[in-house]
Amino acid sequence: MSGTKSGINWIGLYTIVRREVSRMMRVPIQAFIAPWISALLFIFIFGFVVGGRISSIGGVPYIRFVLPGILMMNIVNASFLQSSTAIYFSRFLRFIEETLVSPMSYSEMIAGNLAVVVVRSTVTAIGILLMGLAFGATTVQSIPAFLFWVVAVSMIFGLMGIVIGLWSKSFEQLNVLTVFFITPLSMVGGVFNTVEMLPPWLRWLAWANPFFYFINGIRHSMIGFSETPAAVGYGFTTILAVVMFLWVLRLYSRGYGLRE
Amino acid sequence: MPTPALCIRNLRKVYRRGNVAVDNLSLTINEGDFFGFLGPNGAGKSTTIHCVTGIAEPTSGTIEIFGVDAVKNYREARRLVGLCTQEFNVDPFATPRQIVDWMGGYFGMARAERKTRIDFLMDRFELGPHEKKAFRELSGGLKRRVVLARALVNDPRLLILDEPTAGVDVELRRILWRYLQEINGDGRTILLTSHYLEEVERLCRDVAIVNNGRIVRQGTKDEIAGAPGGLENAYLAATGAAADHIAGQ
Numbered sequence: 383m384s385g386t387k388s389g390i391n392w393i394g395l396y397t398i399v400r401r402e403v404s405r406m407m408r409v410p411i412q413a414f415i416a417p418w419i420s421a422l423l424f425i426f427i428f429g430f431v432v433g434g435r436i437s438s439i440g441g442v443p444y445i446r447f448v449l450p451g452i453l454m455m456n457i458v459n460a461s462f463l464q465s466s467t468a469i470y471f472s473r474f475l476r477f478i479e480e481t482l483v484s485p486m487s488y489s490e491m492i493a494g495n496l497a498v499v500v501v502r503s504t505v506t507a508i509g510i511l512l513m514g515l516a517f518g519a520t521t522v523q524s525i526p527a528f529l530f531w532v533v534a535v536s537m538i539f540g541l542m543g544i545v546i547g548l549w550s551k552s553f554e555q556l557n558v559l560t561v562f563f564i565t566p567l568s569m570v571g572g573v574f575n576t577v578e579m580l581p582p583w584l585r586w587l588a589w590a591n592p593f594f595y596f597i598n599g600i601r602h603s604m605i606g607f608s609e610t611p612a613a614v615g616y617g618f619t620t621i622l623a624v625v626m627f628l629w630v631l632r633l634y635s636r637g638y639g640l641r642e
Numbered sequence: 643m644p645t646p647a648l649c650i651r652n653l654r655k656v657y658r659r660g661n662v663a664v665d666n667l668s669l670t671i672n673e674g675d676f677f678g679f680l681g682p683n684g685a686g687k688s689t690t691i692h693c694v695t696g697i698a699e700p701t702s703g704t705i706e707i708f709g710v711d712a713v714k715n716y717r718e719a720r721r722l723v724g725l726c727t728q729e730f731n732v733d734p735f736a737t738p739r740q741i742v743d744w745m746g747g748y749f750g751m752a753r754a755e756r757k758t759r760i761d762f763l764m765d766r767f768e769l770g771p772h773e774k775k776a777f778r779e780l781s782g783g784l785k786r787r788v789v790l791a792r793a794l795v796n797d798p799r800l801l802i803l804d805e806p807t808a809g810v811d812v813e814l815r816r817i818l819w820r821y822l823q824e825i826n827g828d829g830r831t832i833l834l835t836s837h838y839l840e841e842v843e844r845l846c847r848d849v850a851i852v853n854n855g856r857i858v859r860q861g862t863k864d865e866i867a868g869a870p871g872g873l874e875n876a877y878l879a880a881t882g883a884a885a886d887h888i889a890g891q
Contacts, residue, residue, distance in 0.1 A: 397747025401733070401740075408735060476731035480792075483695045483725050484748035485717040642657065642689075642698035 394486045398494025399501075402468055406502060413464075413502060414509065417456040421510040424452045425519050439576060440607045445519045450601035451573030453510045454535065458564060458596075460506045461499045461536035462543040468495055469547025469639075470556055478640060488634035492544065492627070499540030500533055507532045511604075520604050527603035534619045535596045539564075541626035548639030572597045577609050595619060645709040647673045647800050647831035648694065653703035655689050655855075663689040665855035666703075671833060671848070673708070673799075676826045678846035678863065679835045682881055686855040687835045688728060691804050695725045707800060721749065724798030726790050728805045728835075734778035738769050738788045741777060742795050749796040756795070763791040766821065783810045790818065794825075801825070802833045807841060819845060839873045849873070851880040 406413050427433075429445035436444040472478035481491055511528075514520035522528055542559065550556045571593025577585050588594050599615040602608035608615075634640065648671040655664040664686040671677045681687050692698035694705055696716055705712040712719040732741050742763060746756040764770050767787040772780060777788060790806060803822075807815045822845060826832050836842055842849060842863070849866050851859040859866060859880040867873035877883075 391748075391750045393750045393752065394748045397744050400747070401736075401744050404736070404740065405733070472733075475733065476729065477733045479697050479727065479731045480745055481748055482697055483720060483723070484745070485720040485750065486748055487717060637699050641696070642692060 391486055391490050394481075394484065395490045395494045395497070398481070398491065399497050402464075402495065402498035403501070405468065406464065406498065413460070414506060417460060417506050418509045418513065421449075421452055421456060422513055425449065425513060425517050429517065429519050439579075442605055442607060446521070446605050447601070447607070448574060449510075449514050449520045450604045451568075451571075451597045453507055453514075453604075454531070454593075454597045454600050455568050455573060456510060457503045457507050457532055457535050458539050458568060458593075459560075461503045461539040462546075462560065462564060464499045464502045465495055465540040465543030466547040466550075466556055466559075467543075468498070469544050470550050470553075473547070473639065482640060488631060492541075492630055492634060495544060496537055496540050499543070500536050503536035503540075504529075504532055521606075522604055523606045524603045528600065530616070531596065531600040531603055531619075534623050535600075537623050538619070538626055541623070541630050544630050545633065548633060567591055567593045568597075572601075572609075592618070592622065644673060646670045646706075647675065647708060648833065649704075649706040649709075650690070650694070651704045653690065653693060653705065654701045655686075655693055655698060656701045663855055664693070667852070667855065667857055669850060669857065669860075671800075671831060673831055674826070674829050675848055676822075676832045676846045677834065678842035678849040679833055679852065680839070680842060680849060680877055681835075681852035682883070685852045685881070687852055688804055689855075690852070691725070691802055691833070691835070695723060695802065696720060721796070722799045724793040724796055724801045726793035726801075726803045726806050728808065730777075730785050730789060732777050732789065732792075735776050737774050737776060738780070738784075738791070739764065739773040741788055742791050745792045746795040751796065759795055759797070760791075763794055767791050767817065783814050786810045787814060798830070800831045800833065804835050805837065806834070807836065807838060815841075839877060843867055843873050851877055853881045 425445060428448045433444040438444065439447040469478070511520065511522065515522070546556060546559050570587065571591045572588060577588045577594070580588060595610070595615040595618050598609055599612070599619065602612060602615075648669070650667060650669040653664050653667045654662070656662050667686065667690060679687055679690070689698060693700045694707070694712060696712070700713065707719045707722050710719040710722065736744070739760060742760050743756055746759060751759070764773050767790060769784070769787055769791060772784055777785065780788065786806065786809070793801065793803070807818060819841070822832060834842065834846060846863050849861065849863050850857050859876065863873070866876045869876060
């Protein structure tokens with residue numbers, strides 16, 4: 383058998399990507415059309431309806447301030463949804479056993495799932511970015527920085543989705559993180575306002591909220607506006623991604639939610 | 643002495659709730675053997691197979707596949723094995739060709755190699771006309787053919803079949819028997835679990851009977867089935883069901 387150069391089963395890893403892309407393309411409306419339409423509506427509402435009545439924030443029109451946050455929320459949702467449903471359904475229907483009985487390593491299984499997460503999030507993000515550029519609702523200050531935030535955040539939430547996919551025993555549990563963690567924290571993470579706009583006693587909540595660094599980072603890459611030194615966001619996000627990867631690798635090695 | 647195809651020593655599997663599924667089970671299957679693994683439902687057959695193939699984690703004991711430790715060196719060990727599971731553990735929206743192709747991919751087979759192998763298996767199991775239908779649209783017999791083809795895609799040295807003919811028609815059963823005898827004749831080792839004793843009598847050379855997680859009888863088929871009453875009586879006696887069986891008659 384070929385495809386295992388350098389000890390890595392590249393063909394196996396690519397097969398997971400092919401399988402998940404095939405699964406994703408069975409629901410293109412859910413995967414891509416829905417977030418793009420949602421972003422288009424935000425551009426319309428904040429750009430033309432509400433935006434005209436709100437003075438600029440940080441020296442930029444309101445829609446330019448808000449759109450990076452909207453984009454980041456879509457990256458988070460796309461990446462979490464992709465990996466959590468992939469893992470949960472493969473456990474629920476037991477076809478995860480196909481990979482368990484194969485000579486694939488745990489890191490190859492995780493990397494295959496993460497690659498699809500990154501593809502889905504990047505396509506979603508680029509679609510929203512292009513819409514924003516077409517309507518004059520945003521700019522791009524740094525493409526490498528923009529791509530860093532898309533890839534790094536999608537990896538973090540892809541890994542979080544894997545954890546929830548392994549842990550869930552029902553469809554209900556699959557939504558727990560989204561309802562009680564992702565949605566509330568992203569809403570108060572600086573999508574619609576700066577930290578300065580919050581009452582002083584509430585500002586610590588923003589600084590302690592990881593979503594703040596993600597939204598602030600991608601906003602900086604798009605419109606050049608930032609409320610923290612760039613290194614803080616890059617450092618925090620990179621460390622979080624590595625810690626999450628090691629955690630998921632540990633869960634796979636222990637067979638958590640995978641093996642009987 | 644040649645390396646056995648499968649060597650299980652003192653295997654014990656205790657599930658999280660304390661249920662002992664396999665208890666100190668030892669088993670050796672020689673290369674080229676056609677081995678029947680019998681036992682009533684819940685006896686520990688599937689759990690043993692799951693421990694061998696990585697679906698379940700052994701609590702204790704060792705498993706070697708052609709001398710390779712199936713836990714410590716699991717990647718190398720799994721290259722040597724093909725598993726046909728009892729249940730249809732597939733993506734129901736995928737097509738038969740996709741299902742078999744993906745399995746070949748997980749085993750690191752290159753595209754051209756996969757295509758040749760899949761074309762052969764689709765032809766062999768008469769899946770050609772159905773290869774582009776969704777798995778969930780197929781009949782029970784066709785679904786069974788797909789999971790068999792999937793188990794064979796990597797041309798394994800040790801083929802493990804967990805009740806492969808459960809619920810399939812006579813035609814497929816005969817196709818499968820012919821094929822299994824053919825690949826066993828080529829030197830492939832086969833471990834078969836089945837509730838059809840005539841199937842085991844027809845195909846296997848060696849037999850083990852498991853009950854309550856332990857092997858209660860083991861030997862050649864001729865030894866076990868040679869006594870009066872044949873394999874059925876030996877099976878019923880070994881599993882403690884003989885008295886009930888006789889009372890029922």
